[in-house]
Amino acid sequence: MSRYLWRRLLTALVVLFLVSVITFLIVFVLPGDTAAAVLGEDGGLDPEAYEALRERLGLNKPLAVRYFDWISGVLTGDLGVSLRTKEEIGPALLRRAGPTFQLAFMAMLIAIIIAVPVGVAAAVHHNTWVDAASTVFALGGIAIPGFWLGIMLILVFAVWLRWLPPSGYVPLWEDPVQSIRLMLMPAVALATALFGVTIRQVRTSVLEVLGEDYIITARSKGITERRVIYRHALRNALLPVVTVIGLQMGHTLAGAATVEVVFSLPGLGRLAVDSIFFRDFTMLQAVMLLFATIVLTANLVTDLIYARLDPRIRYD
Amino acid sequence: MSGYMVRDFLSSPLRILALVLVAGALFLAIFADVITTYSPYSQDYDAVLEPPSSAHWLGTDHLGRDLLSRIIHGSRIAIVVGIAAVGFAVTVGSLLGLAAGYSRGILDEAIMRLVDAILAFPSVLLALGIMAALGPSLTTIIIAIAIGDMPVFARLTRSQVLSVRERDFVVAAQAMGARVPRIIFSHVWPHVTGPILAMATLHVGLAMLTEAGLSFLGLGVQPPTASWGAILRGGFGYIEVAPWISFFAGLAIFLTVLGLSLMGDAIRDLRDLRTAIS
Numbered sequence: 001m002s003r004y005l006w007r008r009l010l011t012a013l014v015v016l017f018l019v020s021v022i023t024f025l026i027v028f029v030l031p032g033d034t035a036a037a038v039l040g041e042d043g044g045l046d047p048e049a050y051e052a053l054r055e056r057l058g059l060n061k062p063l064a065v066r067y068f069d070w071i072s073g074v075l076t077g078d079l080g081v082s083l084r085t086k087e088e089i090g091p092a093l094l095r096r097a098g099p100t101f102q103l104a105f106m107a108m109l110i111a112i113i114i115a116v117p118v119g120v121a122a123a124v125h126h127n128t129w130v131d132a133a134s135t136v137f138a139l140g141g142i143a144i145p146g147f148w149l150g151i152m153l154i155l156v157f158a159v160w161l162r163w164l165p166p167s168g169y170v171p172l173w174e175d176p177v178q179s180i181r182l183m184l185m186p187a188v189a190l191a192t193a194l195f196g197v198t199i200r201q202v203r204t205s206v207l208e209v210l211g212e213d214y215i216i217t218a219r220s221k222g223i224t225e226r227r228v229i230y231r232h233a234l235r236n237a238l239l240p241v242v243t244v245i246g247l248q249m250g251h252t253l254a255g256a257a258t259v260e261v262v263f264s265l266p267g268l269g270r271l272a273v274d275s276i277f278f279r280d281f282t283m284l285q286a287v288m289l290l291f292a293t294i295v296l297t298a299n300l301v302t303d304l305i306y307a308r309l310d311p312r313i314r315y316d
Numbered sequence: 317m318s319g320y321m322v323r324d325f326l327s328s329p330l331r332i333l334a335l336v337l338v339a340g341a342l343f344l345a346i347f348a349d350v351i352t353t354y355s356p357y358s359q360d361y362d363a364v365l366e367p368p369s370s371a372h373w374l375g376t377d378h379l380g381r382d383l384l385s386r387i388i389h390g391s392r393i394a395i396v397v398g399i400a401a402v403g404f405a406v407t408v409g410s411l412l413g414l415a416a417g418y419s420r421g422i423l424d425e426a427i428m429r430l431v432d433a434i435l436a437f438p439s440v441l442l443a444l445g446i447m448a449a450l451g452p453s454l455t456t457i458i459i460a461i462a463i464g465d466m467p468v469f470a471r472l473t474r475s476q477v478l479s480v481r482e483r484d485f486v487v488a489a490q491a492m493g494a495r496v497p498r499i500i501f502s503h504v505w506p507h508v509t510g511p512i513l514a515m516a517t518l519h520v521g522l523a524m525l526t527e528a529g530l531s532f533l534g535l536g537v538q539p540p541t542a543s544w545g546a547i548l549r550g551g552f553g554y555i556e557v558a559p560w561i562s563f564f565a566g567l568a569i570f571l572t573v574l575g576l577s578l579m580g581d582a583i584r585d586l587r588d589l590r591t592a593i594s
Contacts, residue, residue, distance in 0.1 A: 011429070018433035026445045132330055136574075139581065143521060143573035145528055148566030151552060155559050254438035258529045262552070272441055273533050276448045288445055292436040299436075 004307055012300050019292040020074070024067050027285045074289065084280040092283070093268070093290060099169050100267035102179070103259070104252045106187035108245060111194035116241075118195075119202025120229060126207060134199060141196030147258035150189035154262070157185060167264040186263045190255045194248055201244040205237040212236075239309055246302030250295045331582045337575025345391040354382035356389040356542040365558040375560045377550055383561060386542040387568050393454070393543040394572060397527045398520040400458045405465035406516050410508065412466070413473025414500055418481065428474070431467040439464045439522075440529050447535055457536055461523045472515055476508040514584035521576030528569050544569045 054060055061069070073080060079089035122134035158166035165182055172179045209215065210233055218232045219225075257269030268287055275283040325331055344351065354372075360380035368375045374383040416427040434442070439461075446460035480486060481504060489499050524544075530536030531545025532552075539546055544565050551561030 011432075014429050015432040015436065018429060019436050022433055022437075023445075026449050029449045132328075135330060135581070136333075136578075139577040140570075140574055143525075143577050144570050145525055145532075145566060145573075147529065147532055148548060148562070148569065151548070151555060151562050152566065155555055155562070159556055250435070250438045252438075254440040257438075257440050257444070258532060261533060269441075272444060273535070276444055276535060284445065284448070288437065288441060291438055291441055292433075295436045295438065 005304065008300065008303060008307075012296055016293065016296055019296065020071055020289060021067070023285055023288045023292070024070060026288070027281050028063065028066075070285075079286045080282045082275075082280055082283045084275070084278045084283065089283060089286045092271075093286060096266060096268045096271045098171060098267075099260070099265045100253070100256055100269060102172060102183055103186055103190060103256055103265065103267060104249075106180075106183055107190035107194060107252060107255075110187055110191040111198055112245065114191070115195040115198035115202055116234070119199045119241075120206055120234060122199070122203040123206035123210065124229060126203075131203075134203065138196045138199035141192040141194075141199070143196075144192050145258075146189045146192055146255045147262045149192060150186060150259050150262040153185040153189060167262075169265050182263075186259050186265060189262070190252065190259050193251055193255055194245070197248060197251075198241060198244055201241050202237065205240045206233055209233045209237045239306065243302055243306055246298055246305075249298035253291050253294065325582065325586065328582070330578055334575050334578035334582055337571055338579050341391050341395065341572045341575065344388045345395045348388045348392055352382070352385040352388050354385040356381065356386040357540055358382075365554060367558070368560055374564045375558065377547070377558070377561050378554055383547075383564060386547055387544065387564060389542040390544045390547060390565070390568065391572070393537055393541065394524045394527065394569070397454070397458055397461065398523045398576075401461035401523045401527075402465060402516050402520045404458065404462035405519070406469050406512060408462070409466040409469025410473040410512060413470040414477055414504070414508075416470065417474035417477030418496070418500055418504070424474075427470065431470045434463065435467045437464070439526055443526055443530055444533075444535055447530065452535060452538055454537065457527055457530060460530075461526050464526070465519055465523060468515065468519065469512060472511060473508050476511055477504055480504050480507045511584070514580050516580075517583055518577050518580035521573035521580075524569065524573055524576075 070080075077090065079093070081087065082089055082092060085092075118134050118137060122131045125131055154166050157164045164185060165178075168182050170179045170182060206229075215228060215233055218228045253269065256267060257273055259265075260267040260270040261273060268290065272284060272287040272291075274280070275287065326335075358381065360376070362380065363372065363376050364380045365378055366372055366376045366380075372382050372384065374387065377383055377386070412427050412431070416424040437445075442464045443457075443460040446463060447456055450456040450459065486499060486503050489503050494503075527536055527543070528545035528548070531543045532549045534549060537543035537546050539550070547565040548562055551558065551565060555562055
């Protein structure tokens with residue numbers, strides 16, 4: 001275990017380094033001069049102020065030095081200031097993280113609640129119409145654009161039926177009921193892409209497990225089929241399912257950007273979109289780095305849990 | 317494909333559905349100019365935000381443009397972006413995967429870590445960053461989506477190569493002194509194409525979803541070009557008075573991507589069948 005752990009951690013660090021370089025380079029090649037963008041709003045360009053600002057932002061230094069300055073700041077917790085609002089980036093990210101995490105968590109929960117029974121049904125009745133229907137349902141979940149489903153949900157449940165508020169955000173700790181009501185439609189919209197893949201995974205792994213000897217033993221003991229499936233099969237089939245959900249963190253965050261825009265949620269995805277519109281490059285850089293770090297951490301944790309739970313996994 | 321395989325392919329209602337949806341989208345894209353009676357750009361201020369009628373089957377948008385015509389022309393953007401982006405991603409990705417899987421060692425390690433790093437970025441966010449860096453245009457959308465998609469094909473190709481390279485016919489070719497490019501392209505590559513084709517079909521659909529998302533955010537295909545995402549963006553502001561705009565544009569995306577996902581599934585099953593027979 002420990003050898004695998006170290007190797008896995010080292011790989012993650014290498015990848016994280018490459019991620020930071022990619023983030024830095026993307027923002028570096030952005031069109032437009034950062035210093036000009038900052039000064040632009042105050043009117044005409046004063047050559048002296050322009051040079052002074054370039055000096056202050058470190059834009060005159062070589063690329064490698066600028067990367068080093070930036071990354072050493074990031075590592076010591078100094079993400080710099082937003083070019084647009086002039087506020088500290090670290091606290092701004094923290095404030096925006098709440099809505100995105102609540103959204104992602106609720107979406108994953110909804111995806112699991114839908115995917116497990118549907119996937120089990122598909123496996124138990126495989127090669128029947130139940131299986132075919134679950135395939136269409138799963139692929140439909142992948143194919144439906146989350147932001148479109150979100151708009152349609154607003155139309156039906158907020159505009160026509162008036163059951164739910166159309167958009168907005170209240171922190172969970174201020175008003176839990178209203179917070180969940182507001183987050184329900186966005187979470188469903190985001191969940192579709194997740195349950196699609198998860199249904200397929202549940203189906204595949206339950207099918208695999210159903211062929212194992214201990215299932216035959218369980219059946220021969222004469223216990224109910226329901227008990228065979230939910231107590232014996234599902235328990236062992238869930239490990240790959242956990243992995244699939246963990247590895248979909250990236251998809252979840254990608255979908256969050258458009259869904260947050262549709263429902264006016266003040267989350268990280270919308271922050272990324274806004275920072276492109278307002279040419280807030282320092283903020284964009286920080287959000288991209290944060291998202292990639294979250295995805296890498298989720299993958300790492302998933303891998304480690306998997307290795308811990310399944311003693312067959314040994315890498316050397 | 318033999319007659320037997322065609323019959324077998326059409327034996328499942330899901331595959332027929334896949335074929336109908338994909339062929340339908342292709343047909344509309346190719347014959348868009350012939351089918352539509354209105355130009356997707358001509359504005360009619362006497363027919364603004366009209367609901368579906370016999371004159372405008374799917375209604376009109378806020379500039380009085382015919383929605384059916386815009387959606388049919390939008391299929392061109394979706395298909396061009398989907399196929400070009402995935403074509404690019406498959407070419408670069410599979411070459412990297414072949415190199416990584418065949419060489420192993422340090423080159424393998426370097427390529428795969430780079431692939432991991434690109435995969436760490438959520439697709440839309442990476443595309444947003446690249447689009448911001450290169451400026452919005454159809455070409456940049458294609459490049460941005462292709463870069464994000466490339467790792468999937470690199471990983472897939474590499475895993476296939478790793479499983480094929482130890483098999484007897486490859487070892488035999490090596491023993492007979494065949495050179496590396498020959499081994500890769502005439503012995504290894506044919507075993508890699510099937511899984512890639514299935515995956516690529518699904519990813520054409522996923523690329524369409526990303527394009528629609530980017531255009532919906534206003535960072536993809538720019539107005540007045542008729543793209544499904546851009547139509548949705550325009551319709552979102554009129555959701556209460558003209559819900560049909562959003563509904564039909566999204567439905568077009570949904571049906572096309574569903575068709576491609578079902579098609580990808582069918583191709584995968586077919587490959588399984590063929591290996592099962594041989």
